[in-house]
Amino acid sequence: MAHPTQDLLAAALSLPEGERLRLASELIASVEEPYDDAWNAAWLEELERREQAVRDGGSEGNAWAEVRARILARLGAG
Structure with a gap:
């Protein structure tokens, strides 16, 4: 059976890097929920926390x- x-x-994966990045961005944008200020603020806070952990x-x-x-592996493709 085909996959x-x-x-x-x-x-x-055979596309040049720039085209892969554009495709990935378009795919992610196609499934993102509507903009949520609280979620984005929480995500930015988490990113800053992780960045500081690396710096420290x-x-x-x-x-x-x-x-x-x-x-x-989690997706069952590995």
């Missing part, structure tokens, strides 16, 4: 390859 999502992903040496973060692998 259209996997076919689309393979096609998208309390967090080194994770390599993109590791994060991507975990995401794909």
Whole structure:
């Protein structure tokens, strides 16, 4: 049985980086909820907290390859 999502992903990954970023932005925008000031403020606060943790040496973060692998595993595509 064909997997259209996997076919689309393979096609998208073959695009130049700029086109992949544009496609990703369009896909995310297509599923985002209406603008919510409280949610955006909370998200910005969380991002600032995480940035400060990195600056303070309390967090080194994770390599993109590791994060991507975990995401794909959770989605059942890895």
